[in-house]
Amino acid sequence: MGVTTTTSFGLATLCCVLVFSALQLYKNQLSSTRLMTLVAGYVASWLFIFMLTALNNLENIMFGKGFQAHILPEVAICMILACCAAGMVHRVSVTVCLLCSILGLYYINKMASSGSSGQAVSGSKKRK
Numbered sequence: 424m425g426v427t428t429t430t431s432f433g434l435a436t437l438c439c440v441l442v443f444s445a446l447q448l449y450k451n452q453l454s455s456t457r458l459m460t461l462v463a464g465y466v467a468s469w470l471f472i473f474m475l476t477a478l479n480n481l482e483n484i485m486f487g488k489g490f491q492a493h494i495l496p497e498v499a500i501c502m503i504l505a506c507c508a509a510g511m512v513h514r515v516s517v518t519v520c521l522l523c524s525i526l527g528l529y530y531i532n533k534m535a536s537s538g539s540s541g542q543a544v545s546g547s548k549k550r551k
Contacts, residue, residue, distance in 0.1 A: 428488075432480035438473040442466060443508055454513040464519025467509035471524040472531070474501040498528065 426434070446453065446466060453463040478497050482490045502524055509520035 428480050428483050432477055432484060435473045435477035435480060439470060439477055442470045442473060446470070446508055446512055450512050453516075457515075460513040460515045461519050463512040464509050464516035465523050467505050467512070467516060467520040468523035468527055470508055471501050471505035471520070472527050474504060475528075475531075 425431075446463060453459045453466075475498065478501060479491070482497075502521070505524060506517045506520050509516040
């Protein structure tokens with residue numbers, strides 16, 4: 424069961440703040456070893472996902488339902504901000520953040536496409 428757009432915006436914003444503050448709080452530990460720099464990049468990719476969710480929900484609240492995020496303004500801004508947050512920890516984390524964010528964006532797009540087409544197919548079938 425899903426939540427409303429307003430609730431989702433609040434939760435995504437809260438998660439953004441928590442993930443960013445955790446990256447800054449544990450900056451020294453995350454940059455201490457190679458494995459932890461990879462973990463920092465992965466965590467920063469979650470920051471990208473939460474920021475994109477919050478921004479898209481804010482646009483849906485302001486401009487109405489059905490407003491979709493586009494590559495150039497929304498996705499690029501969230502990607503740059505997440506990579507900057509990863510860069511505050513370690514420069515290798517930026518690369519990992521970029522790769523994991525692109526992978527996450529692919530799966531979000533795939534999930535959104537299958538969800539909308541699945542509803543259209545089931546709604547068009549008639550019983551005999």
